[in-house]
Amino acid sequence: MPTQEIHLSPQQRRAARQVLGRNQLSQLTDFPRYPVRCPLSELVHRFEGFAGPIWSRLHANMTENQTLAELRDTRLPKLLSGEIRIKDAEEQAGAVL
Known part of the structure; x- marks a missing residue:
């Protein structure tokens, strides 16, 4: 599989920082130097x-x-308190779904 260099956008860098965590931030700066295999x-x-x-x-x-x-x-909670009946709840749910 061929290797190619990838460049991370600022959004991708932020996402990688979140995934890697704070203790890995120094290693993130080294990431662009690693070869990455990309599928066809x-x-x-x-x-x-x-x-x-x-x-x-x-x-x-x-x-x-x-x-x-x-x-x-x-x-x-409304059903259990008797505030609404099952038929009313079914109608309301049907309107939402």
Whole structure:
């Protein structure tokens, strides 16, 4: 596999600092000197074609999970107190989902 030098943008450097932690900051400055093996663009595109739908579904599931958690947290206390009935809660949930 061919090697190529990569250059990190300021955003990428900030992300790397967060991942590496404070104790690794001095080593981050050495990173651009290390050779990095990059896959062929065809392989990257094939992987993105495979992984893209999985990531999309993952993000959709996370959004749905957040919505359902918010519904639970707002509706459950009202259901338990008798403030609303199940039919009312179902209608409200249906409007959100």
